[in-house]
Amino acid sequence: xxxxxxxxxMYAGLxxxxxxxxxxxxxxxxxxxxxxxxxxxxxxxxxxxxxxxxGYRPFLVLPGVGVxxxxxxxxxxxxxxxxRATTFAIVTISLLFVVQQLAFNLHGLTKGSQGLALPxxxxxxxxxxxxxxxxxxxxxxxxxxxxxxxxxxxxxxMLHTVRDDEDRARGIGxxxxxxxxxxxxxxxxxxxxxxxxxxxxxxxIYPQFAVDPLxxxxxxxxxxxxxxxxxxxxxxxxxxxxxxQQYLAYKLGASQLYLVGYxxxxxxxxxxxxxxxxxxxxxxxxRRRADPRGRDPDGSxxxxxxxxxxx
Amino acid sequence: MxxxxxxxxxxxxxxxxxxxxxxxxxxxxxxxxxxxxxQGALIILGAYLSYTLFTQLSIDPFLGILIVTPLSFALGVGxxxxxxxxxxxxxxxxxxLLVTWAIALGIEGVLSVIYHTTYRSTLTGYxxxxxxxxxxxxxxxxxxxxxVSAVILLGLYLLLSRTSLGRSIRATxxxxxxxxxxxxDAARVSAIxxxxxxxxxxxxxxxxxxxxxxxxxxxxxLISRLLSIVVLGGLGSLGGAVVAALVMGVxxxxxxxxxxxxxxxxxxFVVLIAILLVRPQGLFGVRERGxx
Numbered sequence: 001x002x003x004x005x006x007x008x009x010m011y012a013g014l015x016x017x018x019x020x021x022x023x024x025x026x027x028x029x030x031x032x033x034x035x036x037x038x039x040x041x042x043x044x045x046x047x048x049x050x051x052x053x054x055g056y057r058p059f060l061v062l063p064g065v066g067v068x069x070x071x072x073x074x075x076x077x078x079x080x081x082x083x084r085a086t087t088f089a090i091v092t093i094s095l096l097f098v099v100q101q102l103a104f105n106l107h108g109l110t111k112g113s114q115g116l117a118l119p120x121x122x123x124x125x126x127x128x129x130x131x132x133x134x135x136x137x138x139x140x141x142x143x144x145x146x147x148x149x150x151x152x153x154x155x156x157x158m159l160h161t162v163r164d165d166e167d168r169a170r171g172i173g174x175x176x177x178x179x180x181x182x183x184x185x186x187x188x189x190x191x192x193x194x195x196x197x198x199x200x201x202x203x204x205i206y207p208q209f210a211v212d213p214l215x216x217x218x219x220x221x222x223x224x225x226x227x228x229x230x231x232x233x234x235x236x237x238x239x240x241x242x243x244x245q246q247y248l249a250y251k252l253g254a255s256q257l258y259l260v261g262y263x264x265x266x267x268x269x270x271x272x273x274x275x276x277x278x279x280x281x282x283x284x285x286x287r288r289r290a291d292p293r294g295r296d297p298d299g300s301x302x303x304x305x306x307x308x309x310x311x
Numbered sequence: 312m313x314x315x316x317x318x319x320x321x322x323x324x325x326x327x328x329x330x331x332x333x334x335x336x337x338x339x340x341x342x343x344x345x346x347x348x349x350q351g352a353l354i355i356l357g358a359y360l361s362y363t364l365f366t367q368l369s370i371d372p373f374l375g376i377l378i379v380t381p382l383s384f385a386l387g388v389g390x391x392x393x394x395x396x397x398x399x400x401x402x403x404x405x406x407x408l409l410v411t412w413a414i415a416l417g418i419e420g421v422l423s424v425i426y427h428t429t430y431r432s433t434l435t436g437y438x439x440x441x442x443x444x445x446x447x448x449x450x451x452x453x454x455x456x457x458x459v460s461a462v463i464l465l466g467l468y469l470l471l472s473r474t475s476l477g478r479s480i481r482a483t484x485x486x487x488x489x490x491x492x493x494x495x496d497a498a499r500v501s502a503i504x505x506x507x508x509x510x511x512x513x514x515x516x517x518x519x520x521x522x523x524x525x526x527x528x529x530x531x532x533l534i535s536r537l538l539s540i541v542v543l544g545g546l547g548s549l550g551g552a553v554v555a556a557l558v559m560g561v562x563x564x565x566x567x568x569x570x571x572x573x574x575x576x577x578x579x580f581v582v583l584i585a586i587l588l589v590r591p592q593g594l595f596g597v598r599e600r601g602x603x
Binding site: 093101217257263266274 | 344346348394399402404406409410413416420421424428527532538539542574587588
């Protein structure tokens with residue numbers, strides 16, 4: 001049961017940190033799993049090659065991993081964000097495979113396809129999940145705080161202008177490159193921290209598992225379901241979808257039907273609710289307020305969403 | 312020197328097949344602004360279909376293309392009608408990435424259920440034959456794969472340049488609004504364009520299955536290469552995709568021969584990063600307002 005809770009909070013954190021760039025600026029990153037994997041391997045390599053010690057010490061190293069990955073991602077983001085959103089998505093997909101290949105090929109560091117075993121965490125079996133749950137919750141809280149801060153700050157406004165019309169934003173003097181790169185770096189730094197926690201929790205990582213396209217897709221799907229660009233939407237998406245995901249894996253996991261089921265859920269959400277739950281509710285509330293009887297008197301379009309007013 | 316030339320020749324042969332694979336991807340983008348992440352999965356689907364025709368009915372995989380492509384044309388039109396068309400026009404570009412990724416997962420799932428995840432390859436009677444010309448070796452299947460890809464690409468070129476359907480497609484690529492004003496049924500052109508794109512994918516898949524072993528997960532490897540190729544060539548440019556595919560094919564083969572085969576797939580990513588730094592719109596891409 002706590003296992004499900006750990007994964008739910010993990011995905012809530014992943015979806016919220018993805019939201020920082022993908023939701024606010026409209027630059028869909030499909031390669032966040034690459035940074036998840038980098039975080040996982042960073043913790044793994046710190047364990048096996050440097051020896052950070054067991055117990056709670058890895059949790060303390062984690063923020064360092066996050067900051068380091070965020071800094072390292074700045075040049076990557078600077079190159080990848082030179083192109084418009086569609087090409088950016090393509091580049092991030094490639095990034096996923098670059099990191100996976102590195103994990104396979106840098107045999108000395110990662111043990112390649114054999115996989116890297118981490119020392120088993122020395123927590124009592126009865127409460128084994130608890131430290132991980134709290135740590136995941138902490139990272140999730142930081143992600144939501146970051147979203148909340150961004151949404152209310154000048155940075156958020158700048159990201160919105162990038163989403164709505166990047167050329168005009170540049171024209172009126174928004175430093176679009178810096179804004180995008182900062183959002184990218186914070187977003188992937190948080191993702192890497194979650195990856196590191198996951199690696200310590202799972203205690204055994206190998207390339208296809210640590211750099212799994214399904215991790216990205218899961219996080220993106222949750223952000224879309226809940227409502228990208230909102231503060232709580234991605235978390236809401238995770239609370240709905242992770243149980244579904246775990247149920248599908250439990251029911252169909254042995255057979256390959258799992259992928260088919262997952263793809264179907266995915267397609268249904270994309271076709272029926274492309275804007276997400278929270279924006280759809282906000283729309284309805286806004287329309288209700290505009291006309292107390294709940295319908296448009298002259299068929300006028302619904303009032304703009306609050307975020308559009310802000311932007 | 313001999314090794315270098317040998318690997319260049321090998322790269323050109325591989326690049327020809329890549330060109331066929333990438334042509335559908337760049338065509339779908341040109342017509343609809345849709346990045347079809349499912350292109351890799353459709354290629355693998357084509358490989359499995361012709362594998363099945365070969366093992367069950369002993370139809371030669373090169374002949375099987377004639378059976379496989381009409382089927383996948385219909386599949387492509389169906390996918391476009393059901394999944395791509397309902398997307399709102401202003402969100403289509405970003406949502407289609409996710410929708411086609413979901414389609415790719417669905418195809419991968421169905422293939423793994425039917426065929427399991429062991430690697431297969433279509434082993435024809437001439438699989439291990441090779442020719443030697445002036446000291447250079449050519450395997451027969453690779454030569455045939457290149458030849459068939461070139462023929463299909465030529466057919467595609469003629470279709471686009473000589474027929475009225477081709478004119479409508481090119482008009483839609485150049486300027487969708489004017490094309491619609493001139494009376495071109497954009498919805499029909501989009502559906503047919505996606506169908507052609509899927510058909511080239513499965514034709515390329517039939518060829519791929521003869522040269523390389525594959526399993527349902529192989530589509531990830533393919534799509535990452537193909538996306539690098541279309542970005543290098545310039546999104547939406549067919550000629551660019553062909554040139555880029557040949558460049559990447561030769562680059563990969565030379566790197567594998569001269570430096571290290573383990574790292575050869577990195578050629579794609581290195582070239583991708585270089586092109587982003589130097590010429591983000593690709594070799595033959597056009598710099599639109601607000602684009603690239």
